[in-house]
Every structure is written in C-alpha cells, then in structure tokens.
Amino acid sequence: MNIVWFDTLDSTNHYCELLDMNDVEEFTVIAAREQTAGRGQRGNHWVSAVGENLTFSIVLKPVFLPPLRQFELTKAVSLGIVDALEAMGIGGIFIKWPNDIYVGDRKICGTLIANTITGGQFAVAVCGIGLNVNQTKFGPEAGRPTSLRLLTRTKADLNTTLTYLISSIERRYEMLRQNGENEIDKEYLNRLYQCGIAARYRHDGQGITAIITGVSPTGQLMLRTDEGRELSCAMKEIEFL
Ligand code: BTN
Secondary structure: OOOEEEEEEEEHHHHHOOOOOOHOOEEEEEEEEEEEOOOOOHHEEEEOOOOOOOEOOOOOOOOOOOHHHHHHHHHHHHHHHHHHHHHHHOOOOOOEEOOEEEEEEEEEEEEEEEEEEEOOOEEEEEEEEEEOOOOOOOOOHOOEOOOOOHHHOOOOOOHHHHHHHHHHHHHHHHHHHOOOOHHHHHHHHEEEEOEEOOEEEEEEOOEEEEEEEOOOOOOOOEEEEEOOOOOOHHHEEEEEE
C-alpha cells in the first residue's frame, strides 16, 4: 500500500477523480487531515473535525469483477472495516445498508464508493471512507454518531489505525478476487442492521413498517411490509426512520 497524506483537500474522492488512473497503482491511498468539501451519501456533506478522524480514499481496480456484480465490492470493503474494528475490541458492529458501519445504533463510519465501468469492464473503484476516530463532540448534522475514542476511551494514532484498516480491506478484497463471494455474502447478511426485524422506513413518501429480508445481487434492499408486500429498493427509494 502506498499512503499519500495531504493537510487539506476539498475531498479525497474528488482528488482521485482528477488522477490519470493509468499512473496510479491499486491500493494507492489518498488521505487528508482536513476536507473542505467532504462528500457523503445522497449528496450530503461529510463533516469531520480537522486532524481528529480518518478521511481517505483507496484506489482499486477490480477488473476481475463483472460490472453486474459490483455490489460485491461494497460488501467486501464494508466487511474489511468491520474486521478492523472488531480486532480493535469493538463489539456490536452492524452494516447499515448499503455500507454505513454502525456500533449499536450509532454510526462510526461512512463509505462512498465511485465505480468506473469502461468498455463493459469494471475499471476503477474509488472507495472513500470516513471513520470517526478521536472526535468526541459532534454537530447536529452528524445524526447519531460515535467514534473509536468514545467507545474505547483511548486516543488512537491515525496512521496506525489507517494502516490497520487498509490491511483488513485488502484481505477481504483478496477473498473476493479468489471467488470468496459466497462467504462474503453470508457474512454481509449476518451483519446487516435491522435484518429480520420489523422497523419503520420511509418508502414512496410514506412511513411503513417492514422487515429487511436481504439484499439483491445488484445491491437493492429487499423488504417485506407488514401488509405482506415485497419491496426491492434502490438507495433513493427507501429511508431508515
Ligand atoms: C456517508 O455519507 O456516510 C459517506 C461518507 C463518506 C466520507 C468519505 S471521507 C473520505 C472520502 N472523501 C469524501 O469526500 N467522502 C469520502
């Protein structure tokens, strides 16, 4: 792995977008102590206290993965993060579909993956990851956050944590490359937040009660409503309440 640190970037994902990927090796990591325009899911901003957390992007070239199976990469990266946190002694870790990492009911890590398909082939995936490490006070925009420090009561070294995280993601990525997707599917499902539990969601502008039953091969969230209707939802179609 090749980690390049910057003091300030607008967004590590945006920085990667501007690179000529022919010149960039797989597992190059762009990390920033500060992001001035961090990007989140659903067009949100990702806000992170300067120098306290990890905000970085990993460049991957998953040419071995057919584009129709690109959601497998999301699963592998999520599980890599889970593995690292678990090895740091954190319990009760869930993956909130599609790829937020939760500890109990609180978010510790967000991921934004941008895939490039060229000539029908998976060419590049920029995996942007924001992990709350040493921040203990959050603004209202953060929802219900937590951090490593809040959970372990110890300050973590950012560089060590980053190296650890990337090694774990690398292991899951290798597993995927070596046809380990059945195992990855199984473990992802086992970690899925609110899977099999009746909970409230917003769908088509309406509040519904439904049970998550799984995730389709293309990454849609599958649910069964309390009225027995089966739903298959893309990100914009469903919201956790
Ligand atoms: C989310 O909304 O949960 C996704 C957050 C992803 C944030 C990371 S921080 C590093 C990378 N660069 C960005 O601009 N966003 C991602």
